[in-house]
Amino acid sequence: xxxxxxxxxxxxxxxxxxxxxxxxxxxxxxxxxxxxxxxxxxxxxxxxxxxxxxxxxxxxxxxxxxxxxxxxxxxxxxxxxxxxxxxxxxxxxxxxxxxxxxxxxxxxxxxxxxxxxxxxxxxxxxxxxxxxxxxxxxxxxxxxxxxxxxxxxxxxxxxxxxxxxxxxxxxxxxxxxxx
Numbered sequence: 001x002x003x004x005x006x007x008x009x010x011x012x013x014x015x016x017x018x019x020x021x022x023x024x025x026x027x028x029x030x031x032x033x034x035x036x037x038x039x040x041x042x043x044x045x046x047x048x049x050x051x052x053x054x055x056x057x058x059x060x061x062x063x064x065x066x067x068x069x070x071x072x073x074x075x076x077x078x079x080x081x082x083x084x085x086x087x088x089x090x091x092x093x094x095x096x097x098x099x100x101x102x103x104x105x106x107x108x109x110x111x112x113x114x115x116x117x118x119x120x121x122x123x124x125x126x127x128x129x130x131x132x133x134x135x136x137x138x139x140x141x142x143x144x145x146x147x148x149x150x151x152x153x154x155x156x157x158x159x160x161x162x163x164x165x166x167x168x169x170x171x172x173x174x175x176x177x178x179x
Contacts, residue, residue, distance in 0.1 A: 033151060042136065042140060043140070043144070046137060046140040046141070046144060047082060047090070047144075049128065049131045049132075049137060050082060050093050050094060050097060051081065051082045051093075052124065052128060053079065053097060053104060053108075053128055054079045054080065054081050054082070054093065055081075056108075056111070056121065056124050056125065056128065057079060057107070057111075058079070058081075059121075063111060063115075063121070066107050066110050066111050066114070067079070067104070067107045069107075070103045070104070070106045070107035070110065071100055071103045071104075071107070072103065075099065075100065077095055077096035077099060077100060078096060079093070079096050079097070079104075080092045080093045080096070081093065089152075090144075090148055091145065091148035091149055091152050094141065094144055094145050094148060095145060097132075097141065098141045098142065098145045101132060101138070101141070104132065105129055105132045105133070108125045108128050108129045108132070109125070109129060111125045112125040112126055112129065147179075150174075150175055150178050151175065153171075154171045154172065154174070154175050157171045158171070
């Protein structure tokens with residue numbers, strides 16, 4: 001998009017040489033999150049666990065039913081896959097597990113006991129139960145949820161139809177001070 005010679009920026013400058021290029025704040029925030037998570041082994045492991053839980057249950061309708069049967073209908077948040085391109089949307093992947101950890105763990109235990117015909121599913125379920133019982137994973141879940149929640153709030157403000165520059169700066173400063 002911002003290519004100086006062939007991107008949208010160059011086409012706009014051909015039409016109006018006085019046009020200014022301003023990078024998208026949401027995109028910059030997204031790139032920052034990507035780099036932050038890729039630079040930390042614990043974050044890579046944590047998001048790998050989140051994705052593995054989703055993949056294990058979503059591979060079959062029988063497994064998905066086991067998951068749904070273990071989650072109370074009142075607080076039902078559905079598991080979602082991780083997005084590689086929209087990091088701020090990862091809150092939708094972390095949130096169901098963060099607030100339903102006990103229920104997801106119960107579903108994994110049930111899957112472990114009932115999937116005797118699928119050794120790979122049993123092994124995956126066992127390792128994911130162990131991961132959900134790990135203190136580092138639980139702390140990571142709380143921290144990442146809070147970080148993603150904060151970033152998601154700023155993203156929503158930045159993408160409103162009417163954005164006031166001083167309010168935007170306050171939101172960005174709020175995220176910076178939060179970090």
